[in-house]
Amino acid sequence: MSILKKLLSYILLKKDTEFPDNKYLKAMHRINKISIFVFIFALVIIYFKVFR
Numbered sequence: 001m002s003i004l005k006k007l008l009s010y011i012l013l014k015k016d017t018e019f020p021d022n023k024y025l026k027a028m029h030r031i032n033k034i035s036i037f038v039f040i041f042a043l044v045i046i047y048f049k050v051f052r
Contacts, residue, residue, distance in 0.1 A: 011036060 011033070
C-alpha cells in the first residue's frame with residue numbers, strides 16, 4: 001500500500017522532502033512524469049481500439 005501512496009504523491013506533484021533539490025533531479029522527475037502520462041495515454045488508446 002505504501003508503494004501506491006508514493007506513486008500517487010509522485011504523480012500528483014507533491015514535494016518529497018527526503019532528498020535535496022538539484023537541477024538534475026528535477027529534470028529526471030519531469031521526464032519520468034511525462035513518460036508515465038504518455039504510458040497511461042497509450043493504455044487508454046489501446047483500450048479503446050480493442051474494445052470498440
